[in-house]
Amino acid sequence: MSFPRKGGGALVTQRLKMATNGAPKIKLYNASWCWYCRRVREKLEALHLPYEAVEVPVRHSERKEVIAISGQPEVPVLVDGETVLDDDDVIIPYLERTYGAQAAAGRKESLP
Numbered sequence: 001m002s003f004p005r006k007g008g009g010a011l012v013t014q015r016l017k018m019a020t021n022g023a024p025k026i027k028l029y030n031a032s033w034c035w036y037c038r039r040v041r042e043k044l045e046a047l048h049l050p051y052e053a054v055e056v057p058v059r060h061s062e063r064k065e066v067i068a069i070s071g072q073p074e075v076p077v078l079v080d081g082e083t084v085l086d087d088d089d090v091i092i093p094y095l096e097r098t099y100g101a102q103a104a105a106g107r108k109e110s111l112p
Ligand SMILES: N[C@@H](CCC(=O)N[C@@H](CS)C(=O)NCC(=O)O)C(=O)O
Pocket: 031, 033, 034, 035, 036, 037, 058, 060, 073, 074, 075, 076, 086, 087, 088, 089
């Protein structure tokens, strides 16, 4: 069976992949009280990017996963496939560069 396709099939396919892939591809190590983390969460949400948020322990010494992944204990840490970033001033421009155009195209597509 075939379905009629609107223009922008690649975008539709991309959205379907995001919807059906199970776990989100982006993982954010963060703390609910952390302002830098909040900036990153707001950017992920503004770009409509699904992500898995991992709340880290308050104590540095207990942040073993963050240290293993990023080599340092501070949050936010963003993992996107092979890319691991550990500063909000690096993470936010990365998200804009990588996903900004996709989000803008999605907004245009949803206009009447
Ligand atoms: N340069 C980092 C600084 C991040 C930062 O200072 N994070 C704080 C939490 S808001 C942190 O993990 N501090 C260590 C701690 O929790 O004691 C950034 O801008 O993202």
